[in-house]
Amino acid sequence: MTSLFTPLTIRDTQFRNRLWVAPLCQYSVDQQDGVPVDWHLVHLGSFALGGAGLVMTEATAVNPEGRISPQDTGIWNDEQAQAWERIVRFIRSQGAVAGIQLAHAGRKGSTWLEWDERHGTVPASEGGWEPVAPSAVPFPGYATPRSLDTDEIDDIVTDFVAAARRSLDAGFQLLEIHAAHGYLLHEFLSPLSNLREDEYGGPLENRARLLLRIVRAVRAEVGEGVPIFVRFSATDWADDGWEVEQTGTVAGWAKDAGADLFDISSGGLLSGVHIPTGPGYQVPFAERVKDAADADVSAVGLITTPQQANEIVSSGRADAVMMGRQLMREPHFAWRAAHELGATVEYPPQYERARWR
Template identity: 60%
Template sequence: MSLLFSPLTIGETTFANRLWVAPMCQYSAVDGFPNEWHHVHLAQFASGGAGMVMAEATAVSPEGRISPEDVGIWSDAQQAAWEPIVAAIHSRGAVAGIQLAHAGRKASTWSPLTGERGSVPPALGGWETVAPSAIAFEGYATPQPLDLAGIDHVVATFAAAARRAVAAGFTVLQLHAAHGYLLHQFLSPLSNHRTDEYGGSFENRTRLLRRVVAAVTEAAPTAVVAVRFSATDWAEGGWDVEDTVRAAALVADMDVSLVDVSSGGLVAHQKITTGPGYQAPFAAAVRVGVDVAVSAVGMIDTGVFAEELLEHGDADAIMSAREWLRDPHFGLRAAGELGDDIAWPPQYARARRR
C-alpha cells in the first residue's frame, strides 16, 4: 500500500487515506444556506475516493461572507441544512470537514460567477466590511477598523460556528487564516497597522488567531481543529515562512492538531512563482519545525506526484482542489496509478476493470 492510501490517525479520528478535497468556494448559496448543488458537489468526492472532504469557506457571520452568495453557519437553520450533506459524506466513507471563515476587508465582493470585480455596494446587497486597519485591498472598499468590542464579537462568532458545525456532524474544523481574509489580515504587517495589543509585534498580531483557536477548541473539544495558513504573502515586508512556523508552533500548543499550508492572497501586488507542488516546501518547513500533522496543497494533480511528496516528508496528507473538479473520482484514479487496491462504491464496481 502506498503512503497516499494508507490510513492517517489524528487524535481520535482516522482518515482512510491521505488524499483530501480542499475547500473550494462555489458562490451558489442564498442567504448563506447550502443547497442541492453543495450536496451533490461534496458527496461525489466521497464516492470518488477522498479520505476527507472539506466544505468551502463557510462564514461565521453574515458580514464575514466573501460574496453575498457564500455559505454560512451563523444560524441553527443553516446548521440543519448542512446535516444531510455531512451525512452523505460520512456514508460514503470519508471524513467531513468545514472551513470556518471571515473575509474581513475582502468581504462583500462580487461573486466571480458574475464576471464583476470589486465590492458590492450596499444598495445592491453588499455591506460595510471590517479589518484590523482601514487599509483596502486594491480595488475594494475601505474597511472599518475593528474596535475591541468588534474583535470580541468575531471570537464569539467563530466559537458559535464551531458548536454548530460539530452539531451538524463535521469532524474537522479548519480555521481560515490564509488568502488575505480576516485572520490573515491581522497576522500580516502589510494589512495590520494597529498600535494596540492586536498590532505591532508578532505576539500582538497573532493574538486574534490565538483567541479564536482557544474559543473554538473549548467550544468543540471533540473536533479535529485545524488552521490554514498562507505561508508567505509573496510581498516584501509581509508575513513569511518563518512567521508561519512560529505561529504553527503556537497553535499546536493550543490543541490544533492539523496545519494546512497554502500561500498568498493578502495583497494584489504579490509576486507568486507557481508550478507543480510549489507550496510543498512551505509545508515541509512547518512539518520539520513543529510537532503537528501537516497537509500540503497547490497544483498536486496526480497520485504519483502526491506519493512523491509524502515519501519526501513534505507533508502527512495532500489537499487537492481543481483536480477534483476535473475528475470527481480522482481518488479512485490515483489509487489505480499507484497500484493500490482500494474499495470502490459497489455501484461503480463494474467499471473497475477495463
C-alpha cells in the same frame, strides 16, 4: 499499501487515506442567506463517493459580514446548520471524513461573484455590506474597510465558537480555521494589513493574538476528540510582509493552543504580486512549517498526478495532500490513483463495475 492510501488518525478521527479535498469556493447560495443548496450536496458528495479521505467545505462564514460574497455559505444560524446536515450525512455515508472551514473574509468581504463582469465591493443595494478589518487599509480595488474595535474582536471570537458548536451538531467531524488568502485572520497576522497600535498589532505575538484566542476557545468548546486544522498562507510574496518563518512560529503557538494540523497555502493578501507557480510549488512551505512547528501539515497547490501526490507523502514533506482543481476535473481521482499506485480501495457497490483493472 502506498503512502497516499495509508490511513491517518488525528485525535478521535481516522482518515481512510491522505488524499483530501481542499476548500473550494462555489458562490452558489441562491437566496443570499448562507444556506447551502443542492449544488453543495452534489459538489461535495461527488468527492466523497469518489474516494477522498477528507471532504472539506468551502470557506463558510461565521457571521453575515464574514462572507466573501453574498452567495457564500454560512453557519451562523440553525437554518444553515440544518441544511448542512444532509450534506454531511451523505459525505460520511461514503466513508469520507466531513470537515468544515470556518472563515471570516474581513476586508475581502462583500465582493462580486468570481465570474461576474463587475468587480470590487458589492453595494448595500445589491446585498453587500461594509467590510471590516484590523485596520482601515483596503484590498486594492475594494472599499476601505472599517477598523474593528476590541469589543467587536471579542464578538468574532464568540462567533467562531458558536459556528464550531453548530458544525458539530450538524455532524461535521473536523474544523478548519481559515487564516489564509488575505481574509480576516491573515489580515491580522500580516504587518502589511495590520497597522494597529493596541494589543492586536505590532509584534508577532500581538498580531497572532486573535487567531490563538480563536483556537483556544474552539478547542475548549469542542473538547479533546475533535481535530482542529488551521489554514495558513505561508507568505505574502511581498517585501516586509508575512513570511514562512513567522508562519512556522505561529503554527507552533497554535499547536500549543490546541490545533492539530496546518494546511499550508500562500498568497492572497495583495494583488499584483509575482508568484512563481509550478507543480507542487507550495510543498516546500509545508515542509518548513512541519519542521518548525513539529506538527502535521497538508500540502496544496498544483498537485495533479497520483505519483506526485504519493511522493509528497512518502517523502515525509507533508502528512497529506489537499487537491482542488484536479479533483474538480476528476472527482473520482482517488480510484485512478489507487490503480496506478497499486493500492486497493473500496468502491460503492453501484460503481464496482467501473473499477480500474
